[in-house]
Amino acid sequence: MRNYRVLLQRWRRLVRKLPFLQLRYFGEASGYPLMLIESRHHREGARSLYVSAGIHGDEPAPVEGLIQWAEETLPSLKGWNFQIFPCLNPWGLERNLRFDEEGRDLNRCYNSRKVPQIVEQIRAMKGRKFDLALMLHEDYDARGFYLYEIASERPYWGDELRDELSEKMAFDPRRVIEGRSANKGVIRRSITPKLLTELKGHPEAFRLHFHHAKRTYTFETPSEDFLVNRVGIHKVFIRLAMGRLASVAH
Numbered sequence: 001m002r003n004y005r006v007l008l009q010r011w012r013r014l015v016r017k018l019p020f021l022q023l024r025y026f027g028e029a030s031g032y033p034l035m036l037i038e039s040r041h042h043r044e045g046a047r048s049l050y051v052s053a054g055i056h057g058d059e060p061a062p063v064e065g066l067i068q069w070a071e072e073t074l075p076s077l078k079g080w081n082f083q084i085f086p087c088l089n090p091w092g093l094e095r096n097l098r099f100d101e102e103g104r105d106l107n108r109c110y111n112s113r114k115v116p117q118i119v120e121q122i123r124a125m126k127g128r129k130f131d132l133a134l135m136l137h138e139d140y141d142a143r144g145f146y147l148y149e150i151a152s153e154r155p156y157w158g159d160e161l162r163d164e165l166s167e168k169m170a171f172d173p174r175r176v177i178e179g180r181s182a183n184k185g186v187i188r189r190s191i192t193p194k195l196l197t198e199l200k201g202h203p204e205a206f207r208l209h210f211h212h213a214k215r216t217y218t219f220e221t222p223s224e225d226f227l228v229n230r231v232g233i234h235k236v237f238i239r240l241a242m243g244r245l246a247s248v249a250h
């Protein structure tokens with residue numbers, strides 16, 4: 001779980017069996033190669049999905065949930081377009097540390113040109129459009145799962161996703177989460193130019209929202225719950241969000 005080399009091997013083994021996908025290295029951080037799994041050919045008009053995990057190294061369940069989901073589900077998704085970033089902070093993952101080796105919160109660096117791996121990731125994503133972008137996280141203060149939703153298309157999906165997920169895990173009941181008002185585990189942010197200038201660093205979700213994705217979800221699980229539950233609910237979340245996309249006219 002915390003061994004990046006083993007994680008790489010699992011992804012490599014999976015992609016080898018799926019000729020419609022390729023694994024490539026888009027950069028390097030603290031001596032670790034950064035991997036990206038994507039469709040070998042971009043299919044015009046196909047549904048497209050972005051998923052990332054492990055940008056915070058002390059959040060292991062999303063990394064494990066994503067590879068397990070991929071092992072179980074990716075073989076049946078030949079017709080989709082993908083970009084999957086399985087672990088954006090391997091140095092942190094192996095040390096159980098949120099930040100990277102330079103002490104940076106990478107999820108506040110998406111407007112910085114000074115962080116090589118972010119520059120390289122943005123280059124790897126150039127020109128890509130996604131129907132759906134999922135960013136998988138964990139939170140030590142959470143009392144249940146919660147999600148941030150940024151969508152340029154209506155209807156919103158957050159409340160229904162929350163209801164479906166609630167069958168497996170309780171949502172975080174707090175009215176204020178990370179300083180934002182939350183409604184039964186759903187935080188909907190309107191991102192204004194003012195907010196952008198106030199924030200010192202931009203998270204990955206903002207980059208996706210402004211440049212790539214119609215719908216952006218940041219999903220958070222409570223770090224204090226059992227690992228097996230957290231891994232499980234990340235898989236369920238990816239499945240439910242994709243199921244919703246698969247069911248809408250395209």
Ligand SMILES: [Zn+2]
Nearest residue numbers: 056059137138
């Ligand atoms: Zn996080």
